[in-house]
Amino acid sequence: MIGFGLPNGRPLLTHRKLPEAAMGPPYFYYENVALAPRGVWDTISRFLYDIEPEFVDSKFFCAAARKRGYIHNLPIHNRFPLLPLPPRTIFEAFPMTKKWWPSWDTRTHLNCLQTCTASAKLTERIRSALADSDDPPSHNTRQFVINECRKWNLVWVGLHKVAPLEPDEIEMLLGFPRNHTRGGGSSRTERYKSLGNSFQVDTVAYHLSVLKDMFPNGITMLSLFSGIGGAEVALHRLGIHLKAVVSVEISEVNRNIVRSWWEQTNQTGTLIDIADVQQLNGDKLEQLIHTFGGFDLVVGGSPCNNLSGSNRVSRDGLEGKHSALFYDYFRILDLVKNIMGKES
DNA sequence: TTCACTATGATTAGCCCG
């Protein structure tokens, strides 16, 4: 799952032919979970002008897996990665764990960072099982421990002692500045949730890097379902000036996080935040496009709640309560294309 | 009311192998 190519490998593809209807302006970038129920990506692709999705696992960019599909109309040649390159193995990311890491735990990468973490009961069950067993432990004990460690992304922090990642460790893995989600009224639970729902910044930045030469004076972006601002952080770290960002995000805590980051990084552009995508109708978009002279980029990862395999309760597909917001991404993107096409 | 904590499988895709 390497998409059209990785930073240090030979590209599988350097050019592609996009359908006429897919061409910009604006450029757009859509994201969601790769392992969605059958047929979901076919539907998404059909709405987004029949562009073939680019499936990438972020384990090639950082120390944690993140299998995602991206549909975009960006050029794909001359991409470049963010520097410095982030740690790409568990030991590089968390050197202190090496001391306690059993040889029979052969993981080099973590699994997908999700919204919930393991219970204290589980880590205690693991400690107890290992303390009561031989050295090395029996096959059954090892199997139990390894399975739980993989399922819950546990790391070794002591003798027989595993623990879930801390929020600041997840921020690092995902490419955000330390304490990005800390403060601003965000509880620990909310931090895990917001981070679990986020982009992996290095992966997204690699795809967006082609914009740097194309927009030397900066870009104006419409950011839908912004979350904690993964796309904004990616562009900023690429050194692309943000002239204006219209950010749409339902969570007040997340809006605060992005607003706070905007202040921390001394942005000179304009940040407008909107709570609900439903507020973005034709009139509102015409007004915004008139104000900013159009959007260069429309970014969005629509809710995956009803697509994710972790959802035992309501994995209802693209028509599910939350994931159906994909259709608002399409609606808004298509409106922007039409309005901008009319004015040019 | 908020927050921390806990338990709760099914659906895929990719293998190998007959």
Next chain:
DNA sequence: CGGGCTAATCATAGTGAA
């Protein structure tokens, strides 16, 4: 080609303490 196996997975809902 299909059955059996391994493996991964941006979560929801309930409870109880503060």
